[in-house]
Amino acid sequence: MTNLTAEEMLSIEERFPHVFRRPLYQRFGTLFLFAGTVLYLIYAAWFFSLPQVLRESHWERLPLFLSQWISYDLQPEFRLDQPEITPKYPRFSALGDNPNPDWVIKNPDGTYTVQIDGQARSVTFDKTQATIVAYGQTVPISLTGGKPVVTGPVPDWVTVHDDEVVAKMGFVGEVRVTADRVKVRKRFLGWANFVFDTRSPFFGKSAGEVVSLIVSGPELQPGTSNLALAGDNIWNNAQWQHGDVWTKLLQTIVMAFLGTLLGGIVAFPLAFFAARNLTPSGVLGQVLKRFFDFMRSVDMLIWALFFTRAFGPGPLAGSAAIFFTEIGTLGKTYSEALENIDDKPREGVLSTGANGLLVQRYGVMPEVVPIFISQTLYQWESNTRGATIIGAVGAGGIGLKLWEAMRTNSNWANVFYMVLLTLAVVFIFDNISNFLRRRLSRTIHDYNRLQAQQG
Amino acid sequence: MTSATFHSDATRQQADAWRRQTSLRRFYTALGVGLLLLAMFSSMWFADEANAGHFFERLPHILDFLSWLIPKDWNDVWRALFDIASPHDKGTQEFNFPLGRVYVWGGFYIPEYFELMLTTVNTALVATFIGFVFAIPFSFIAARNLTPSPILRLVVKRFMELLRAFPEIVIAGLFAAIVSVGPVAAIIAIGLHSIGALGKLFYEINENVDMRPEEGLRAVGANWFERVRFADLPQVLPNFISYTLLRVEINVRASTIIGAVGGGGIGEELKLSISRGFGAKTLALVLLLFTTIFIVDQFSAWLRRKLVGEQAFLMGA
Numbered sequence: 097m098t099n100l101t102a103e104e105m106l107s108i109e110e111r112f113p114h115v116f117r118r119p120l121y122q123r124f125g126t127l128f129l130f131a132g133t134v135l136y137l138i139y140a141a142w143f144f145s146l147p148q149v150l151r152e153s154h155w156e157r158l159p160l161f162l163s164q165w166i167s168y169d170l171q172p173e174f175r176l177d178q179p180e181i182t183p184k185y186p187r188f189s190a191l192g193d194n195p196n197p198d199w200v201i202k203n204p205d206g207t208y209t210v211q212i213d214g215q216a217r218s219v220t221f222d223k224t225q226a227t228i229v230a231y232g233q234t235v236p237i238s239l240t241g242g243k244p245v246v247t248g249p250v251p252d253w254v255t256v257h258d259d260e261v262v263a264k265m266g267f268v269g270e271v272r273v274t275a276d277r278v279k280v281r282k283r284f285l286g287w288a289n290f291v292f293d294t295r296s297p298f299f300g301k302s303a304g305e306v307v308s309l310i311v312s313g314p315e316l317q318p319g320t321s322n323l324a325l326a327g328d329n330i331w332n333n334a335q336w337q338h339g340d341v342w343t344k345l346l347q348t349i350v351m352a353f354l355g356t357l358l359g360g361i362v363a364f365p366l367a368f369f370a371a372r373n374l375t376p377s378g379v380l381g382q383v384l385k386r387f388f389d390f391m392r393s394v395d396m397l398i399w400a401l402f403f404t405r406a407f408g409p410g411p412l413a414g415s416a417a418i419f420f421t422e423i424g425t426l427g428k429t430y431s432e433a434l435e436n437i438d439d440k441p442r443e444g445v446l447s448t449g450a451n452g453l454l455v456q457r458y459g460v461m462p463e464v465v466p467i468f469i470s471q472t473l474y475q476w477e478s479n480t481r482g483a484t485i486i487g488a489v490g491a492g493g494i495g496l497k498l499w500e501a502m503r504t505n506s507n508w509a510n511v512f513y514m515v516l517l518t519l520a521v522v523f524i525f526d527n528i529s530n531f532l533r534r535r536l537s538r539t540i541h542d543y544n545r546l547q548a549q550q551g
Numbered sequence: 552m553t554s555a556t557f558h559s560d561a562t563r564q565q566a567d568a569w570r571r572q573t574s575l576r577r578f579y580t581a582l583g584v585g586l587l588l589l590a591m592f593s594s595m596w597f598a599d600e601a602n603a604g605h606f607f608e609r610l611p612h613i614l615d616f617l618s619w620l621i622p623k624d625w626n627d628v629w630r631a632l633f634d635i636a637s638p639h640d641k642g643t644q645e646f647n648f649p650l651g652r653v654y655v656w657g658g659f660y661i662p663e664y665f666e667l668m669l670t671t672v673n674t675a676l677v678a679t680f681i682g683f684v685f686a687i688p689f690s691f692i693a694a695r696n697l698t699p700s701p702i703l704r705l706v707v708k709r710f711m712e713l714l715r716a717f718p719e720i721v722i723a724g725l726f727a728a729i730v731s732v733g734p735v736a737a738i739i740a741i742g743l744h745s746i747g748a749l750g751k752l753f754y755e756i757n758e759n760v761d762m763r764p765e766e767g768l769r770a771v772g773a774n775w776f777e778r779v780r781f782a783d784l785p786q787v788l789p790n791f792i793s794y795t796l797l798r799v800e801i802n803v804r805a806s807t808i809i810g811a812v813g814g815g816g817i818g819e820e821l822k823l824s825i826s827r828g829f830g831a832k833t834l835a836l837v838l839l840l841f842t843t844i845f846i847v848d849q850f851s852a853w854l855r856r857k858l859v860g861e862q863a864f865l866m867g868a
Binding site: 137153155158415 | 587590591594595597598599601602603604605606609612613615616669670673676677680712713715716717718719720721724725727728729730731733734735738804805807808809811812818821822825837840841844845848
């Protein structure tokens with residue numbers, strides 16, 4: 097690389113003044129834009145009181161919630177103030193009515209041992225004292241003084257409160273000891289009772305047992321075949337609500353399908369009257385275009401709220417909301433596609449003396465139908481995604497179920513189940529729509545190529 | 552167009568074949584349309600069955616709702632919009648508009664709805680900004696012609712697909728439990744979605760980029776980052792900004808909807824107003840929302856046209 101002399105530099109500068117002597121706004125435009133963005137972000141941080149929100153947020157809950165998406169816990173409780181120590185399980189425990197898990201052991205000497213992670217993390221207790229074992233350490237707790245007292249050093253995974261000792265053992269669970277009870281939380285990977293709930297006669301049986309029962313077992317419920325009973329039990333699983341979830345999912349799909357299709361059907365003729373080059377009257381075109389704008393900008397949410405009031409909550413309201421929005425969206429895109437057509441085929445058909453309808457049918461339609469279908473498919477795909485949201489305001493579908501499951505803050509596994517189903521549906525519909533659109537664009541491409549060949 | 556064309560056997564055979572093909576084609580078209588109609592009517596039936604109120608049963612009452620919406624005194628709409636006391640105020644929340652005033656300075660206030668609308672628009676803007684900032688690097692990694700590594704490309708593409716498809720209300724709900732219910736959860740939800748949505752549009756632009764400047768830079772030994780920065784980014788940036796502006800429009804709507812399910816902003820107020828049956832308030836809110844969305848649409852359309860010209864409007868993205 098040669099070094100430039102001052103003279104050469106000057107001559108270059110003279111030859112390209114638009115590069116070196118640009119107006120001020122061009123030279124500092126980027127800088128101003130950057131500074132403006134930074135200022136806006138500072139304003140936004142103040143507006144949303146971001147520092148305070150961040151200070152009050154509980155990020156430690158995130159891994160907790162995420163772990164709850166893929167696991168479940170069991171919480172046996174042992175009352176020590178009864179004549180005899182007995183394990184108690186919550187009413188809707190995942191273990192069913194007669195829980196006898198092998199990790200709760202009644203020792204011959206009358207003490208109980210609960211294994212949270214095998215022998216390595218466990219708690220052994222009777223009425224007078226408890227011993228917690230974890231991370232290779234043993235923590236004895238005396239229960240005789242009316243409150244739990246740790247006798248010996250307290251490791252950092254044990255917290256001593258006034259009347260409670262809490263031992264956290266990571267993902268696998270925790271132990272809480274008070275003077276009159278021991279509470280254990282044991283966490284398992286996976287989803288409990290996903291197939292059969294605890295009320296089902298098939299509950300707790302292995303897959304082989306269930307199959308043999310269905311194939312050749314005695315009727316568990318007289319008058320119903322075992323297959324039908326099993327199907328009914330799965331469909332009406334109280335904890336996972338498969339039937340309800342799948343129906344709601346179908347509602348979401350139906351809402352998107354109906355709304356988009358009906359929107360397309362209504363927008364199709366209107367678009368011809370709205371297109372600048374095809375409309376018989378400019379005023380009509382303008383009116384229709386403003387009508388499309390209105391339908392679009394009133395927003396799916398308002399339509400959804402409106403129709404839930406009119407029809408009551410459910411997929412009918414959702415379909416109607418998508419339908420009204422789609423009239424606007426599809427009307428706009430259709431009429432824009434019509435305005436971009438090649439005028440020659442139309443003139444050709446017109447020159448044969450065909451009437452208005454025939455001109456549209458043979459002169460315009462063949463050109464735009466693939467584009468129309470492609471745009472409709474695209475909208476269908478995006479509405480399948482969007483329908484979950486308006487569902488949450490009562491317009492039917494999986495949205496409301498999702499929202500309700502999240503509001504309780506406890507059913508994260510159910511949330512994840514529904515999310516997985518929704519994702520599966522979205523992916524399947526994406527692929528169908530992509531496939532069809534690729535087929536269509538290939539047709540358009542072939543058509544263009546043929547035209548080019550013929551000159 | 553004379554019958555002479557049919558005299559030779561070959562042409563007749565051709566004509567027959569053509570006729571057979573068209574009739575087959577017609578049959579397929581009819582079959583397709585029939586199936587579509589079947590699907591449509593069964594969906595209608597299904598939606599009607601699953602709905603709380605049925606279509607034909609509710610149809611005569613659909614105007615009840617509209618007539619409820621129309622206030623007895625049209626001035627109430629303006630009063631509601633600007634939080635001015637209504638003479639109809641009987642101590643009910645329906646007419647007690649001044650309750651919502653947001654005092655900025657002494658006696659100077661902005662009406663509640665303007666602040667709510669500001670929240671919604673700001674939510675959309677910040678979320679779009681998040682989408683824009685993260686989508687740019689992702690889009691260069693995901694573009695077939697620019698990617699530094701094919702495996703990384705696949706990972707980033709799948710990740711963006713996931714962000715796009717993941718239901719926004721789930722993200723909003725999850726973060727509502729972490730950062731408390733409000734616009735910040737909505738920003739995160741819409742922002743994550745925007746990363747996926749913009750990233751896809753961006754990398755499709757990137758794949759159509761002119762590769763010659765890039766080759767020039769490669770020839771002088773520029774690394775991947777320099778090539779992307781100096782050869783590709785200047786080419787694609789106008790289109791990026793155009794799509795981002797389009798996204799602002801979409802996100803204003805999205806933040807309204809998320810607001811309705813607890814994300815704060817005008818959506819929540821609108822939902823409450825409708826469910827409580829406040830006619831004038833609802834109209835005022837719809838009017839405000841309609842105007843805002845119209846302004847945002849027009850402004851971003853104008854800016855896009857200035858940036859990239861008519862080309863930005865060809866394919867509705």
